[in-house]
Amino acid sequence: MPVELDKTDYKILRLLQQDGRTGNAEIAKRVNVSAATCHRRTQRLFEDGYIQNVRAQIAPDKVDRGALVMVGVVLDRSTPESFGAFEAACRALPFILDCHLVAGDFDYFLKIRVRDMADFNHLHGDQLIALPGVRQTRTFFVMKEVVDNAPLAF
Amino acid sequence: MPVELDKTDYKILRLLQQDGRTGNAEIAKRVNVSAATCHRRTQRLFEDGYIQNVRAQIAPDKVDRGALVMVGVVLDRSTPESFGAFEAACRALPFILDCHLVAGDFDYFLKIRVRDMADFNHLHGDQLIALPGVRQTRTFFVMKEVVDNAPLAF
DNA sequence: ATCAAAGTGAAAGAATATTGCATGCCTGTA
DNA sequence: TACAGGCATGCAATATTCTTTCACTTTGAT
Numbered sequence: 001m002p003v004e005l006d007k008t009d010y011k012i013l014r015l016l017q018q019d020g021r022t023g024n025a026e027i028a029k030r031v032n033v034s035a036a037t038c039h040r041r042t043q044r045l046f047e048d049g050y051i052q053n054v055r056a057q058i059a060p061d062k063v064d065r066g067a068l069v070m071v072g073v074v075l076d077r078s079t080p081e082s083f084g085a086f087e088a089a090c091r092a093l094p095f096i097l098d099c100h101l102v103a104g105d106f107d108y109f110l111k112i113r114v115r116d117m118a119d120f121n122h123l124h125g126d127q128l129i130a131l132p133g134v135r136q137t138r139t140f141f142v143m144k145e146v147v148d149n150a151p152l153a154f
Numbered sequence: 155m156p157v158e159l160d161k162t163d164y165k166i167l168r169l170l171q172q173d174g175r176t177g178n179a180e181i182a183k184r185v186n187v188s189a190a191t192c193h194r195r196t197q198r199l200f201e202d203g204y205i206q207n208v209r210a211q212i213a214p215d216k217v218d219r220g221a222l223v224m225v226g227v228v229l230d231r232s233t234p235e236s237f238g239a240f241e242a243a244c245r246a247l248p249f250i251l252d253c254h255l256v257a258g259d260f261d262y263f264l265k266i267r268v269r270d271m272a273d274f275n276h277l278h279g280d281q282l283i284a285l286p287g288v289r290q291t292r293t294f295f296v297m298k299e300v301v302d303n304a305p306l307a308f
Numbered sequence: 309a310t311c312a313a314a315g316t317g318a319a320a321g322a323a324t325a326t327t328g329c330a331t332g333c334c335t336g337t338a
Numbered sequence: 339t340a341c342a343g344g345c346a347t348g349c350a351a352t353a354t355t356c357t358t359t360c361a362c363t364t365t366g367a368t
Binding site for chain 1 (some may be wrong): 357
C-alpha cells in the first residue's frame with residue numbers, strides 16, 4: 001500500500017503539520033487538486049499512519065508549566081529487567097515529556113516540564129531518584145528555549 | 155484579562171491536546187455546555203494564546219526521519235554575541251527539533267532527527283561542528299524512544 | 309492501442325460552525 | 339433589599355463546510 005507518497009501528499013502533510021485545522025477546501029486550493037481528491041488523499045494519510053494524530057499545542061507558561069529541565073540518568077545495572085522497570089515507571093509520570101534510552105555517558109535522557117525550579121526540586125527528591133534502579137542523575141535546567149518541538153522537516 | 159480558566163476551559167484544552175480535530179459539537183457534548191458556549195470558549199482559548207497552534211504529528215519513520223539524536227554542545231566563549239550567533243544558526247537548521255540553553259556541563263542541548271546514523275555523521279561533520287563558536291559536541295544516539303513528545307499534563 | 313487506477317468538476321445531502329437574541333446570574337452599589 | 343451593569347449561557351436560525359456520488363477524463367504501464 002505504501003506506494004511512496006507523491007509531491008501532493010507531502011504538501012498536504014506539511015500543511016497539516018503547520019496547521020492541523022486547515023479545512024479540506026483550503027488544502028485542496030493550496031495543493032491544486034479538487035476537494036474530492038484532496039479529501040481522499042488526506043483520509044489515506046491518516047489511515048496509513050502517516051499522520052499519527054493532530055494535537056493542540058498548549059502554551060506551557062499559561063498552564064503553569066513554564067520550567068523545562070533536561071535530566072541525564074544512570075542506572076545501577078544494565079539488565080533488561082532494570083531497563084524495563086525504569087521505562088514503565090517513566091511512562092507513568094505525567095511530567096515526563098521525553099524519555100529516551102541513549103548510547104553514551106548516560107543510560108536515559110529525560111525532558112521534563114514543571115512549574116518552576118522549586119517544583120522540580122521536590123519532584124527530583126520525591127520521584128526521580130526514587131525511580132527503579134536509578135544510581136545517579138544529572139540535571140540541566142533550561143535557561144532559554146531557543147527552539148522547542150519544531151515541526152519535522154522532510 | 156486572563157480571568158483564570160475554569161474547569162470547562164481546562165477540559166477543552168485537554169480534549170484538543172489529545173485530538174485537535176475534535177469538532178465543536180463533540181467537545182460541547184463532552185464538557186457539558188452548549189455548542190455555542192463551547193465555540194466561544196474555544197475561540198477565546200485561541201485568541202488569548204492558550205493554544206499556540208494545532209499540528210499534525212507526522213510519523214518520523216514514514217518520512218525517513220527515523221533516527222533521533224541528542225547532542226550536548228560546548229561553545230568556545232560565553233559571550234552574548236557567541237550565544238546569539240549560535241542560536242540564530244540553530245534556528246535555521248531544519249533537522250534541529252529542540253535547542254535549549256542549559257545550566258551544567260554543556261551550553262546547549264540539541265534534539266535532532268535524521269534518516270539514520272550515516273546521515274547524522276555527515277551532518278555532524280558538515281554542519282554541527284561548523285556552527286559558530288562550537289568547541290565541542292557530545293553525541294547521544296537514541297537507541298529506544300520510550301516517550302517522545304508526550305502531551306503536557308496540567 | 310488498451311486496460312486499470314486515479315483524478316476531476318458538479319451537485320446534493322449531511323453535518324458543523326457561527327451568530328443574534330432573550331434570559332438568567334453574579335456583583336457592586338444605593 | 340432592590341436594582342443596574344456586565345457577562346456568560348442556551349436556543350434557534352443562518353451560513354459554511356464537509357463528504358459522497360456520478361459520469362467522464364487523464365495517466366501510465368503493458
